[in-house]
Amino acid sequence: MKQFILTIAGGGSTYTPGIVKSLLMNKDRFKLKELRLYDIDGERQEKVALIAAKVIEEYDKEVKLITTTDPEEAFKEADFIFSQMRVGKYKMREQDEKIPLKYGVVGQETCGPGGLAYGMRTIFPMIELIDLVEKYASKDHWIVNYSNPASIVAEGIRRLRPKARVLNICDMPVGVMRNMAAILKVDRNSLVVDYFGLNHFGWFTRVMVDGVDRLPELRSHGEKHGLLVEDMSKVDAQHSDPSWIKNYKNIKYMLSFFPDYIPNPYLQYYLLGDKVVSEMDKNRTRANEVMEGREKKLFDAVEEYKATGRVDLSSFYVGVHGQFIVDVAISLAYNLRKRFLVIVENKGAISNFPSDAMVEVPAYITSDGPEVVRIGEIPTFYRGMMEQQLASEKLMVDAxxxxxxxxxxxxxxxxxxxxxxxTAKKLLDDFILANKGYWPELK
Incomplete structure (x- = not known):
């Protein structure tokens, strides 16, 4: 079996231990020779690496672990690069969320003004990463990018590095599919879905299980309960936080208005904005929830390990986030043509939508990249919403x-x-101050 060199760019992420665990649990399908963690924050990464090393010790001692802040060491002859950069870390995410709330506007890291601000911070660092990878990595390398906000980052890549070997993905649709499977009491991998949209801005139009469209059942459930199951913690611990439970519950309101398709949960920020803002805490947003939850849990585990030599690896669960990116990499590596929802240039996939839009649609993943499934025409309401959002995102990339x-x-x-x-001007002026040193100068 071929053995791969894989680099996680953003190795200091709180997601890293779970992704490493997912990689090594799939060693019989995707064997690693070297795992490299690369981050510009070496101190933070070294802490995360302590946990990653314990995961390797338990699941596959043959894997060589390298942690580095040097791009040549990180990417030299690498076969795969998983990109999960968060420019400005959670402190800047907090600003993305809290500045809009000052003005009664949705405060969220990828949707609305917060997503636009985050996108402005991330485009050039992503391009820098691509250039470093192309300089040092294997000529057949693939960058699997799931850095947010995915639509804006993908648009920046399309314009500045159109030939880059980058596959842009997001785990939100597969997270929804996990809930769908639990509701239908079937295995998630048995679902074959049709879907169209932009990232964090799309709709499921068909959910096939063994040749039968189960969308009507899911819609019936959703109109009463959203996409909640009885015990979310048994489905995915990450999405059992109070904020996520509210997200999945709000799907019932969107379905009551527009019952044709099942919406991505993030559409609540656009379709139910007044309700969502009225229920948000301006002083404690999702960023605080993560910093006080997942981030604190990880670094507490690091300190416990330093003090006692013990760590509970079972707490670093493998959710859909980690499994999805590994499944995509395996399909790329072995030309499996597995079907996933990915972010690609439209080029007629949605026939009545701009060709150069970066859309989220089904595709078969091959060693040469995605083979996109043709969607055809989409109805006026959904197309109109997407065109407005697309214009907003393209203008921010222009800026x-x-x-x-x-x-x-x-x-x-x-x-x-x-x-x-x-309101837009107030937001922009506040964002410029908050993002000093991160944004390009605007004139």
Whole structure:
């Protein structure tokens, strides 16, 4: 069996131990020779690496672990690079969420103004990463990118590095599929779905199980309960937090208005914005929940390990986030043509939508990249919403690449979550101050 060199870019992420665990639990399908953790924050990464090393010790002692802040060491002859960068870490995520809430606007890290701000921080670092990988990695390498906000990052890559060997993915649709499977009492891998949209902005139009469309059953369940199951902690511990339970519950309201398709939970921020904002705590957002929860849990485990030499690896669970990216990598590695939802340039997949839009649709993943499933035409309501969001995101990429204050203002004004240009200007001016040193200068 071939053995691979794999680098996790953003090795200091709180997700890293779970991803490492998922990789090694699949060693019979995807054997690693070397696992490299790369991060610009070496101190944070070294702490996470202590846990990663224990995971390797338990699951596959043959794997060589390297931790580094040097890009040549990180990427030299690498076959796969998993990119999970978070520019500005959770402290900047907190700003992305809290600045909009000051003005009664959705405060969320990837949707609305927060997502636009985060995207502006991430485009150029992502391009820098691609260039480093292309300089040092194997010529047949693949970057599997799940850095948020995925649509904006993918658009930046499309424009600046159109030939890069990058596959952009998001685990949110597969997270929804996990809930669907639990509701239907079937294995998640038995679901074959049709879906269209932008990242965090799409709809499931068909859910096939053994040749039968189970969407009507899911819709019936969703109209009463959203996409909640009786005990979310048994489905995925990550998505059993109070904020996530609310997200899945809110699907019932969206289905009551627009019952044709099952929406991605993130559409609540666009379709139910007033309700969502009224229920948000301006002083404690999802960023605080993560910092006080998953992040604290990880670094507490590091300190316990340093003090006692013991760590409970069972607490670093393998959820859909880790399993999904590994499954995608295996399909790339062995030309399996497995079907996944991925983010690709439209090029007619949605026939009545701009060709150059980065859309989220089904595709068969081969060693040469995705073979996209044709969706055909989509109805006016959904197309109109997507066109507005697409315009907002493209304008923000324009602003980033051109250093244009006016384009950034247009992007925020265009976004469905922002009520007026007056509010957009307040948001933009606050974001510029908060992102000093991260954003390009806007004139």
């Amino acid at each position: 980033c690449l051109e250093g244009s204050y006016n384009k950034a203002l247009m992007a925020l004004t265009m976004n469905k979550t922002v009520p007026s240009a007056f």
